[in-house]
Amino acid sequence: MKYLYLRILLISLLLINGNASAEMIKRREVEPTGKVVWEVPTQNKVIALTFDDGPSPIYTPQILALLRQYNAHATFFTIGSRVNRYPHITQQVIQAGHDIGNHTMTHPYENRNGFDRLRTEFLNAHHVLQQYQPNQPKLFRPPGGYIDDALLAEVNSYGYTVVLWSYHQDTRDWSSPGVQVIANHIISHARNGDIVLLHDGGGNRTQTVEALKIILPILQKQGYEFVRVSELLRYRSVH
């Protein structure tokens, strides 16, 4: 009983500290500035597929082959430490004409303990990616979508746009809910300008790969074109 009380006290203190140290950005305030993007409403039938937490020596090449087969382009939000580990896979992604985005150096979840570490994580990954794509579009996706004003300002100062995802296109593919579940989710929710959240790293992504085999031909038949996030951003109306 005594230990339970102590645990509750400790958790409460952590929560209070977490709230005091950083506050999440507010979509309604930030979206009109264009510094953070969730999706790009447009008349054009374009969709941006995004793959987080790679590169993976197993799944990334399979995804690249499928994208090639359907003449589709995508954006890979890579983890800097994994880019260092799999430079040849990273090169394959870039050579195939896809965007590489910054998804921090080691993928920490810092929403409770402040965002200071994330600034270092962003910067370290920035230096890694610069070696591969010095003139490419600068896109940053924070792990879990957690970002505060200070981190946003830091990221913007390096010329980055923060790219989150369409809330109706969070497939939760990382939880392996079933190939058909992932595919149905994307197909039934598809709208022009969507940014779809998928994963090529961080675990067994067999279902993601299999779901892509369903999604790509069906949406293509419906007239959708799969574009990189940097291309999708060109469809934004001027603010």
Ligand SMILES: [Zn+2]
């Ligand atoms: Zn991630």
